[in-house]
Amino acid sequence: MTEEEVINAEDLDYNFRYEISEKVGAKSLLKCIQCGVCSSGCTVTEYVDLQPHRVVASCLLGLKDRVLSSNAIWTCSLCHRCTERCPKGVDYSFILALLRNLAVKEGNCPEEYRGTIQTIHDNGFVVPYTGGLATNIDRRRQRFGLPKFVPPDLKEIDFIMNETGIGNLIEKAVENKESDK
C-alpha cells in the first residue's frame, strides 16, 4: 500500500491543461477518457514513475510540478504507439514533446540532449563535421565514390536557433546546472 497523499486544491494549477491544449498539436489533451490503452501498449511502461494515462490525468488536474519533474516525460522511447492506438485521438507523443519543452523552460534539460543541440549548432549535423574530422569523413566518402558533401551555411543554423529561442534554453540549463554545484 502506498501512503495516502493529500494535495490541497489551492496548490493545483488549473490553467496547466490550457497551457498545453492551446498548441494545435496538443489540443487533443482535453479529449482523454482515461481508458488506459496508451499505458497498456507503452514500450517503457514498466520504467516510468507515471504511466501515460496518469501523466494526462495529472495535466488535466493541474499537477504541473509533479508532471514536469517526473521521469516519465524523459523516459519515453518515442515509439508513438500511444498516439497510434488512442481511441479518442489524443496525440500523447506530441503532448509529451511539449511537456519536455516546458520542463526545459524551467531549466530542466538533460545533458545528453543539450550536447546534441550544441553539436547541431556547431556542425549543422548530429555528427561533428569540422576541420580534420571533416577531412577524414570526406576521404571515406571518396573511397566509396560518393559525391562531394555540401554542408549548410552555419550562420543560418545559428540564426534559426537563436530566433526560435533554443540558445537561451540551453544557456539556462547550463546556468542551473552550475548553480547546483
Added chain:
Amino acid sequence: MMEYALYLGCTIPLKLPHFEFAFREIANYLGLTFKELEGASCCPDPVATQSISIDTWLTLAARNLCLAEKLGLDILTICAGCFETLKTTKVLLSEDKAAFDRVNTVLKKIGYEYKGTSDVYHFAELFSQEKYLEKIKKILMNPLDDLNVAVHYGCHLVRPSKILKFDHPERPETIDKIINALGGKTVAYAGKLECCGFCARLQEEIGFKLVEDKITELKELEEGVDVMVGVCPACVGQYDRKQRLISRKTGKELDIPVLYLPELMAIAFGVEKDKLGLTTRSVKPNKLLEKLNI
C-alpha cells in the same frame, strides 16, 4: 521518370557512407534519378531537438523542405528519423497556421519562404510500388531463395499513421513486399512492430531489454532467421551492436546479422560484396553470404 531531391540526413552520409553507397547503387539499378540537396542540415533529429524546442525543430526542418521546394522536387529520405521529422513538419505546418507563420517569419529573414509544396517520401514507399517490384524481379541476379528474413519496420516509419500515412500501423506489408520480390521469405513474429529502444537514450537498459526480447524471439523461431533488415540507421546499429554486448554479458547466443535494406537489395542485384562494407557489422553476415553462395 520521377525525379526526387535526395535528403541524406547526417548519420548515413557522415558515419555510414557504405549505407549511402548501397542505396545509390540500387537506386541506379532501378532507374531512380535525383538531385542532391546541397546545404541541407540535420533534419533535425526528432528526439533532442523536438524535446527541447518544438519551434526550433519545425523551423530547421522547414528550412530543409524549402531547399527541395526551390528545386521544385519532392524529397526522398533514406532514414526513418528524417522521414518522420520532415513529414511531420509538413503535416503540422499545414494544420497549424500560427506555427506556419512563426516559421516563415524566421525563415524570411534569411531569404527562405516555406510554402509546403514538396512532399516527403521514404525509399521503402517507392520500391514497394508495383512498377518497382516488377523491375526488382527483372534485374535480380542473386535471388534470396530459401532466405528467411525478419523485417523490422521501426517506429518512425509507421507511427503515427495519421501523420505519416506510410502503411497499416499494426500490419504493414511495404517492406515484406520488397523482400518477396527479391525472392526471400519474411517470417511472422510477435515483436515485428516493437521499438528498438534507440530513442530511449537516457536509460540504456531499455534498449538492451528491447533488443534482447526481439532477437531472442527470432532465435527461437522454428524456421530459423538468416537476416534481419531495417530501413533506419539507428535501428540497424542498435540491433547489431547491442546483441553482441548482450551475448557477452549473458552467454546467450544472439548472432542474427542486421542489414540496411538497400544492402540486402544490392547483394540480390549482384553488387560485389566487397564493395559493400558488410565487414563493419558486429555480427558478420558470413553464414548469410554462404547460404547465397556469394
